[in-house]
Amino acid sequence: MQDEVDRLVAAWARERPDLDVRPLEVLSRVTRLGRHLDRARRAAFAKHDLEVWEFDVLAALRRSGPPYVLSPGQLLAQTLVTSGTMTNRIDRLEAQGLVQRRPDPGDRRGVHVRLTVRGKERVDAALADLLAREKELLAGLSPRQQEALSVLLRQLVTPFEAEGALP
Numbered sequence: 342m343q344d345e346v347d348r349l350v351a352a353w354a355r356e357r358p359d360l361d362v363r364p365l366e367v368l369s370r371v372t373r374l375g376r377h378l379d380r381a382r383r384a385a386f387a388k389h390d391l392e393v394w395e396f397d398v399l400a401a402l403r404r405s406g407p408p409y410v411l412s413p414g415q416l417l418a419q420t421l422v423t424s425g426t427m428t429n430r431i432d433r434l435e436a437q438g439l440v441q442r443r444p445d446p447g448d449r450r451g452v453h454v455r456l457t458v459r460g461k462e463r464v465d466a467a468l469a470d471l472l473a474r475e476k477e478l479l480a481g482l483s484p485r486q487q488e489a490l491s492v493l494l495r496q497l498v499t500p501f502e503a504e505g506a507l508p
Contacts, residue, residue, distance in 0.1 A: 346370050371497075378478070385474050389467040394420075398430055399439060399464035402456040409456035412445065416454060439463060 346369045353362045379393075386396050401419040402409045411419075417427050431454055434440040439460030445451030456464070479487055 344370075346373065371494075378475075381474050381478065382471060385471040386467050388470055389463055391463065391467055394422075394430060395434060395439070396464065396467055398427075398434060399456060399460050400468065402440065402454065403461060403464045403468075409461065410443070410453045412451065412453055434460070 346366060349369060350362050350365050353360070353365065382396075383393060386393060391399070397420050398416060401416055402411055405411050405415075413424070413427055413431065416431075417424060420427070422430070431440060431442065435442060439457055441455045441457055442452045443455055445453050482490065
């Protein structure tokens with residue numbers, strides 16, 4: 342079984358025999374897989390009338406647990422966007438009735454963002470569809486292979502995250 346990366350690597354090996362092109366065998370597949378996963382996620386979220394960024398904000402609130410409230414600063418830290426971008430996102434989600442701003446009881450100048458019932462229902466449904474789709478994508482691997490792949494990918498990603506190079 343060959344894929345596009347096999348053809349790409351063979352072409353580079355032919356054209357540049359002086360270079361070790363083996364890293365492409367892994368990292369080009371990771372890049373291509375990332376693109377396929379982004380498409381699958383966008384499709385899963387679109388079924389629930391959500392953009393990826395909307396899911397990210399709603400999911401951060403949902404993961405926080407009851408009462409599903411975070412400060413804008415906490416949302417910034419979890420979604421890695423600027424404060425201006427987050428303000429715009431909260432405005433748009435609030436206009437859809439998916440979140441509400443509430444005064445921060447501990448700081449008169451601050452606000453908290455709360456996930457509404459409608460927002461919770463929407464993010465829960467989108468997550469269920471996303472997980473079903475991702476399960477399908479992994480169906481070609483046994484549970485043992487999935488675990489092994491997870492361990493290897495963690496080894497590859499951890500140094501980047503420890504350095505703060507990638508979100």
